[in-house]
Amino acid sequence: MALKNPIFRFLGEHAPPLMITLVICGVALIIFSLSLVTKTSIDKGEQLHSELVKDSVKVYRNKFSIPHIIAKNEHDAFIAMGYVHAQDRLWQMDIARRAGKGRLSEVFGEKALASDKFMRIMNLSEIADRLYASSSKTTKQILEAYSSGINLFLTENADKLPFEFGALSYSPEPWTPSDCLIIMRLMAIEMNMSMWTELAFGKIADKIGIAAAMSLVPQQTPGTVYQYDNDRISTQEQIETLSRYSDDYLNGFSKIATSMLYEGRSFLGFSGDGIGSNAWVMRTSPKGKSSSVILANDPHLKLSLPARWYQAHITCPGFNAIGATIPGLPLIVSGRNDHSTWGITNMMNDDFDYFIERVDKTNSNFYFNEDGNRLKFRYKRDTIHIKNAEPIIYDIRFTKRSAIISDAPPTGMVKNAHFKKSKFDDYCLSYLWTGTNMSDEILGVYKVMKSKTWAECRKGFDLWCAPALNFVYGNSQGVIASATIGMMPKRQDKNNPNLPSPGWKKGYAWNGVYPSSILPSHSFGTNDHSRRFIVTANNPLQSRPAFYHSALWESSSRAERLNQALNEFDEYDVRDAQFLQMDVYSAYAKQIKDSIIPRLIAKKKYLSPNAKKALEKLKNWKCFITNQDVEPTIYTLFLEEYHRSVFEDQLTKPFLALYNIITNVPTRILLHTLHDPESKWINWMDDVRTKGIRENRAEIIFRSFVRAIKRGDSIFGTTDIRTWKYGKLHSLTLEHVFSANSLLSPIVTHGPFPHGGNNTTLNNGSWSFNDPFKQTLGASVRIISDMSDSMVYCVLPGGVSGEPLSSHYSDQVQLWLNGGYIALSSTSTIHSDFTLFSTLLPKPKDE
Secondary structure (H helix, E strand, O other): OOOOOHHHHHHHHHOOHHHHHHHHHHHHHHHHHHHHHHHHOOOOOEEEEEOOOOOOEEEEEOOOOOEEEEOOOHHHHHHHHHHHHHHHHHHHHHHHHHHHHOOOHHHHOHHHHHHHHHHHHHOHHHHHHHHHHHOOHHHHHHHHHHHHHHHHHHHHOOOOOOHHHHHOOOOOOOOOHHHHHHHHHHHHHHOOOHHHHHHHHHHHHHHHOHHHHHOOOOOOOOOOOOOOOOOOOOHHHHOHHHHOOOOHHHOOHHHHOOOHHHHHHHHHOOOOOOOOEEEEEEEOOOOOOOOOEEEEEEEEEEOOOOOOOEEEEEEEOOEEEEEEEOOOOOOEEEEEOOOEEEEEEEOOOOOEEEEEEEEOOOOOOEEEOOOOOEEEOEEEEEEEOOOOOOOEEEEEEEOOOOEOHHHOOOOOOOOOOOOOOOOOOOEEEEEEEHHHOOOOHHHHHHHHHHOOOHHHHHHHHOOOOOOOEEEEEEEOOOOEEEEEEOOEEEEOOOOOOOOOEEOOOOOOOEEEEEOHHHOOEEEEOOOOOOOOEEEEOOOOOOOOOOOOOOOOOOOOHHHHHHHHHHHHOOOOOHHHHHHHHOOOEOHHHHHHHHHHHHHHHHOHHHOOHHHHHHHHHHHOOOOEOOOOOOHHHHHHHHHHHHHHHHHHHHHHHHHHHHHOOOOHHHHHHHHHHHHOOHHHHHHHHOOOOOOOOOOOHHHHHHHHHHHHHHHHHHHHOOOOHHHOOHHHHOEEEEOOHHHHOOOOHHHHOEEEEEOOOOOOOOOOOEEEOOEEEEEEEEEOOEEEEEOOOOEEEEEOOOOOOOOOOOOOOOOOHHHHHHOOOEEEEOOOOOOOOOEEEEEEEEOOOOO
16 A cells, blocks of 8 residues: 655655654554543533433532532532542542452453452452441432442443543443442552551561561550550550460461462552551640631552542532542542531551461361361352453352452463362461441441531541541531541450461450440540640550550651641641641651661771761751752661661561561561660571671661662762762652553653652651662642631642543642642632533433
């Protein structure tokens, strides 16, 4: 075929094959981009008639495309919420429900198989169906209306779906109310830590023994900041169950602790960092001057594109609420109404336990319970469909507790294969998780959204199950309050919550769960001036229940900084809250610095000239982890080298990687190794690879510092430490699922951006010890509510749209990076910044 265009004809005659390929790819990219622009555009002035709505609903948007929904009844408001979520984030929502159902392999192929195996065993689809069946009438009505709104968008826009559907060659299925509940429980799994630490400690205990493994479980250090003022927990009380050791039952545990969980976790994008948050509420003036309050919240999650949250304002006769929503869920999770404001942090609850089940050697269809009785496994045939491959058909075994998590079929299992006996079948692994219990979080948040008083809000909190959260609250009358909410296990006396338990022995099981209503709750009324502020930053509960609930707290560094800063304010306003959300001071770094500087000075004469310069800078450092300074680089390189020096020789790299899976665990332990009596850590300080030499703490600190400076020389390519800016070492890249595709990556990915902070600063810039310096987690939304007026200030590390070529895909990123905010009015009337975009109308009766 002749090339009619002279340019194409010239290329065909003279250009090398590579150039032709590049031109074709360029043209294809232009066509692809134009199609994306067509799909991403939201028609201003859109009118849609539907029998679903009872009255007219209007959706206004501001210059950031943040919607304000005006409805004449709650039913229509939730339909519109579903519609705008689908309009902006449909593929993000669809991929989340697929992840929860274990159906990613259908669109991604075999690389998603580990994730699907894991989620099938977690059984979220069945849990969600049971949650919906047991939920209140109000919850059913909310979810049905919201789902109808999503499906309305699907029906009306079948030819304008997000580009990801076309790229992966599939179409979304209709949305169901249960899909919302799948996403809710998927969030609970993402925020769960004990699911991963218990497995890791079990494998580590199998390698080095339980006593040695348990020495790696963090305890509370002197100076720990607690959430409340009374009844400090002693270290012994906090971990009293950890002394009940029994080495025998963990022998060989690593053989049944399948790697499938870690592979699935990685594909799902669960970062490996502690999933935390900051939230605080504070009165703006001291005693007697004002009853106004300001609440600030910034949940810390894995950062990606599209953004994790979605800003929205919903106004109807039943309520007027504004704040942060989760695509796939119809409610304001963090925000305010005309009377109340609320925010959340992860309570860090240990709500998941593994149980090793003993299989009958004479008949592998049976296992033994704690009474010594033989019980028969229940079998369920399941099928995983895989794109471009044969489906996997297999059997899942169930005990009375759960599915057997160690039975996940290996990748590449042939069609029609089912569970077969293996040499490790004498034992298998089950679990208990509070997330399998029935609850009604949708009704709970709905009550919070409508609340006028703390008492009304508290009734909503009591309906919560998983993930366990700390809620902070304030209202227009000056009340400030907080509550810990979520279900907690009633563990029997022998259960060590940090290790898998023997399922065939007495004393390890759960006797149900404790409800939220028995957990700590504190409120300070308008005339109660005993507290001016309440802080929660994933730090330990101080006024706590009389049972074990966690050892997996974050470092109290962020809470310590908030307490110190808030106590210094006389008058306090929104700008102060904004500055604090961007603060990068690390109280933890100061503790590390104060421990190592004297020891390094004592050996200063042995340091190289460059290391001496680095030591001098570190000595004078004020512990602000800014991206423009070099001191944070020196500190960070040291911490990473010290961590490796203490643990890698005895754990070995694979087991150290397991230990690092939740970053707050080694972070807190490193402080123990520096602050505790040296005798407690003498065995860990000794490098077993240096025969005939027994290292001590001072030697390991010195060696780590020397290695850190050499590593800096290598990373930066120069010994001039003045150029070692932290932002060059520590950066944030906002990635899409398609970022791994070299052609699509420039379109869907943003960054890298130099960024300050780490996991111990208010402006969280967390990275994993398994992938040093690459930020994985941070403030997934920043939101501040000022109850003295109608304003809310918020910003996302992304934008409202999920479409990469939309101007609203990442239009908030620079604001987020630089401490900027979008000011939104919470009044029910339309602000002048907003323009009418969509109107949903009842279908005329004659149609």
